[in-house]
Amino acid sequence: MSWHEILNIVLVNLRTILKVTILSTIFLFLILLFIYPRTYQATVSILPPEQENSLGGFGALLGSGDFSNLLSGGMSSASSQLFVEILKSRTAALYVVKKNKLVEFFNADDKIEAAEKLQKSLNTDITKEGIVNLNVDVKSTFIPLIFSDSDSLKKLSALLSNSFIEALDSINREKLSSKARNARIYIEEQIQETRALLDSAEVALMNFQSKNKTIAIPEQVKAAIEASAQIKSEIIQTEMQLGLIKSDASENSRIVAALNKKLQELKSQYSQFETGSEDYLLAFKDLPTLGKDLAGLLREVRIQNEVYVLLQQQYYKEKIQENREIPTVEILDDAIPPKKPVGPRVVYSSVAGAIFLFILLSLIFILKDKKFYDNKKKKM
Numbered sequence: 001m002s003w004h005e006i007l008n009i010v011l012v013n014l015r016t017i018l019k020v021t022i023l024s025t026i027f028l029f030l031i032l033l034f035i036y037p038r039t040y041q042a043t044v045s046i047l048p049p050e051q052e053n054s055l056g057g058f059g060a061l062l063g064s065g066d067f068s069n070l071l072s073g074g075m076s077s078a079s080s081q082l083f084v085e086i087l088k089s090r091t092a093a094l095y096v097v098k099k100n101k102l103v104e105f106f107n108a109d110d111k112i113e114a115a116e117k118l119q120k121s122l123n124t125d126i127t128k129e130g131i132v133n134l135n136v137d138v139k140s141t142f143i144p145l146i147f148s149d150s151d152s153l154k155k156l157s158a159l160l161s162n163s164f165i166e167a168l169d170s171i172n173r174e175k176l177s178s179k180a181r182n183a184r185i186y187i188e189e190q191i192q193e194t195r196a197l198l199d200s201a202e203v204a205l206m207n208f209q210s211k212n213k214t215i216a217i218p219e220q221v222k223a224a225i226e227a228s229a230q231i232k233s234e235i236i237q238t239e240m241q242l243g244l245i246k247s248d249a250s251e252n253s254r255i256v257a258a259l260n261k262k263l264q265e266l267k268s269q270y271s272q273f274e275t276g277s278e279d280y281l282l283a284f285k286d287l288p289t290l291g292k293d294l295a296g297l298l299r300e301v302r303i304q305n306e307v308y309v310l311l312q313q314q315y316y317k318e319k320i321q322e323n324r325e326i327p328t329v330e331i332l333d334d335a336i337p338p339k340k341p342v343g344p345r346v347v348y349s350s351v352a353g354a355i356f357l358f359i360l361l362s363l364i365f366i367l368k369d370k371k372f373y374d375n376k377k378k379k380m
């Protein structure tokens with residue numbers, strides 16, 4: 001069939017096509033307006049988690065005795081995408097279901113089923129700036145003007161969106177608390193070991209001084225003891241950092257590599273105190289035997305004392321971190337009850353339906369006429 005024939009068929013049947021299309025569109029419009037369930041959404045926006053530098057922020061980490069960047073950096077090790085994945089989790093959905101008692105609302109048999117239905121209603125989006133937007137589809141029943149309370153549904157949509165952010169904050173804080181708790185336990189063990197080593201070193205020094213009386217230590221040796229003790233304490237500190245970070249499989253391997261590199265450099269520096277080098281004030285091997293023994297004992301006491309003080313400070317930091325209630329999620333815009341539903345889009349859907357129906361009816365008449373002409377030709 002040519003385009004002219006197709007157009008002619010449509011024009012011949014145009015009145016019938018328009019009549020059916022208009023009546024069907026009105027019927028569809030009325031269904032969408034009065035019968036079809038309405039959907040409400042209230043969007044909440046949260047700021048992206050704070051990010052450290054590309055190497056995980058270990059510039060400050062390696063230059064100090066504070067392990068908190070490793071253990072409880074919280075949002076610094078997260079990302080907007082991680083936030084979204086947490087929000088989509090069953091754990092977050094269960095939190096919202098329990099908080100708002102949604103089992104009956106979703107007509108579910110239990111909390112798990114309600115959480116699954118809630119997850120399907122969740123919508124998330126990340127902007128190019130990393131801002132996370134979240135909302136939940138809250139649907140009314142059929143014939144919403146009679147059987148649903150639109151104001152209650154609007155408030156519920158805002159409540160659910162804000163509840164998801166509360167769930168995210170709760171899960172994130174639990175994560176930080178767990179990491180801090182593990183760190184505290186680890187540090188407690190190190191404190192006990194260091195305390196035992198310090199007590200042993202102090203007793204050995206006391207026995208040595210009691211046995212050998214007073215031995216004069218040159219100022220150069222005292223300076224060397226201070227310097228070597230400082231390096232040794234940094235070595236022990238770095239080894240503990242490695243022990244902590246390796247227990248967390250999620251940490252960046254680049255940080256481990258950087259710590260290992262720093263550890264090797266520190267050990268190299270420390271070994272030069274034992275072997276002698278023109279870069280240092282005095283090599284311990286050049287001391288008289290008794291002086292060398294005394295210097296070693298003094299150095300050991302100094303090392304263990306510095307490590308013990310460091311661990312005590314860090315222990316209380318992690319104990320505070322474990323029990324703190326500071327929010328870990330920054331909200332940009334709270335969810336508020338929407339003024340109107342987002343669905344159904346009555347006018348748009350009606351117009352789209354009318355266009356589709358007009359094309360479908362036209363196609364039916366075209367195929368019908370084509371079949372008629374084909375049969376007529378066969379008979380001839």
